[in-house]
Amino acid sequence: MADPSRRAGMDDPVTAEAYMLPSGQPVQLVDPDGLHVHNDKYPLPDGEALLKAYRELVVGRRVNDQANALVRQGRLAVYPSSHGQEACQVASALCIGADDWLFPTYRDTVAVIAKGVDPVQTLTLLQGDWHSGYDPYEHKVSIQATPLATQLLHAVGVAHAAKLKGEDTVVVALCGDGATSEGDFHEALNFAAVFHLPVVFFVQNNQYAISVPLNKQTVAPSLAHKAIGYGMPGERVDGNDTAALLAVLGKAVDRARQGGGPALVEAHTYRMQSHTNADDATRYRTDDEVAEWAPKDPLVRLRAYLKELNVLTEELEEEIAGLAETVAAQMRDGLNAETEVDPEDLFRFVFTEKTSQLREQAAMLRDELSRESA
Known part of the structure; x- marks a missing residue:
């Protein structure tokens, strides 16, 4: 197999190593005060994109x-909030095209919606329904995965299939820092590198795998440094800087589409709220730690920069806020609607042809229901 450095047009091993190593500090283009930070490697996205x-x-x-709110009302069974990580979610969806695939985790609801999936359909799985709620093929978005790192293998499979078929497809596979401790993470990255596949692995390092801090998972200089062990480039980016995320992910996607192979991008961000509504984050982290990240809010940061550019007017802000309220109302109406449950679904989609045991169980349930309604 060809050496990765030669694929990148680099015959000098030193140059190749530098090419694969991530930046010393996470890439930043807009600082927490909303000011532009110049970077020779990554140009700032234009005002329209931002x-x-x-x-x-x-x-x-x-x-x-x-x-x-819907969780508290009993309309959602569970919700893993991405409050504070929305920039990662949005950038992962906007850096790819309509025919590219997105493989999200359970925390990536905002990314799924940003890729064009209906909000109510997106939340169907978290409502406790038996199916994902949306057709993965319609928007090229895989169903949200609860098991850690399993979606990475599926993402690599789609990228491999696209390459074999000669399609111009790029896959963005999302995971958290906790997933990098799973065997599936290793298998996915190794396979993608060996077969030189068009997939970008995007790690949202929000500092905790539920209650386990990053320093209890790895002693690597960064998660992005793991890339060099697979022969692919790694990069670190400020996960609360939307501009930097669009630039870094965009470059990785363009490289993959042009035949450059896979890449690993690590976003440094923070989970501002608990792991899910069933978690008590105060048991493993302090209020002071959370408070340190509050001024780095991606929403506040980008708003300040766009106002400085005179791109974001008060009228436009009101319009965008109105759009957000429309989406929220759609969520409330859709998830508050009572759904008719068909008990036969318990048996209908298990096997193509029902086994004798399933037929017997279905008959028992029908009998019980008929006696209750009599």
Whole structure:
């Protein structure tokens, strides 16, 4: 197999190693005060791209707030909030095209919606329904995965199939820092590198795998440094800087589409709320730690920069806020609607042809229901 450095047009091993190593510090293009930070390697996205991202950020924040309210109302069984991580969610969806695939985790609801999936359908799985709620093929979005890292293998499979068929498809596979400790993470990255596949692995390092901090998972300089062990480039990016995320992910996607192979991008961000509504984050982290991340809010940061550019007017802000409220209302109406449950679904989709045991169980249930209604 060809050496990765030669694929990248680098005959000098030193140059190749530098090419694969991530930046010393996470890439940042807009600082927490909303000021531009120059970077020779990554140009700043234009105002139109950033305004589109801001729109999705506002909607995403409202989606998180509304979903948390729906949990308290008993309309959602569970909700893993991405409050504070919305920039990662939005950038992962906006950096790819309509025919590219997105493989989300359970925390990536905002990314799924930003890719065009109906909000109510997106939340159907978290409502406790038996199916994912949406057709993965319609928007090229895999169902949200609860098991850690399993979706990475599926993402690599889709990328491999696309390459074999000669399709111009790129796959973005999302995971958290906890997933990098799973065997499936290793298998997915190794396979993607060996077969030189068009997939970008995007790790949202929000500092905790539920209650386990990052320093209890790895002693690597960064998660992005793991890339070099597979022969692919790694990069670190400020996960609360929407502009930097669009630039870094966009470059990785373009490289993959042009035949450059896979890449690993690590976003440094923070989970501002508990792991899910069933978690008590105060048991393993302090309020002071959470408070340190509050000024780095991606929404506040991008708003400040766009106002400085005179791109975001008060009228436009009101329009975007109205759009977010429309989405929230759609979520409330859709998830508050009572659904008719068909007990036969318990048996209908298990096997193509029902086994004798399933037929017997279905008959028993029908008999019980008929006696109750008599």
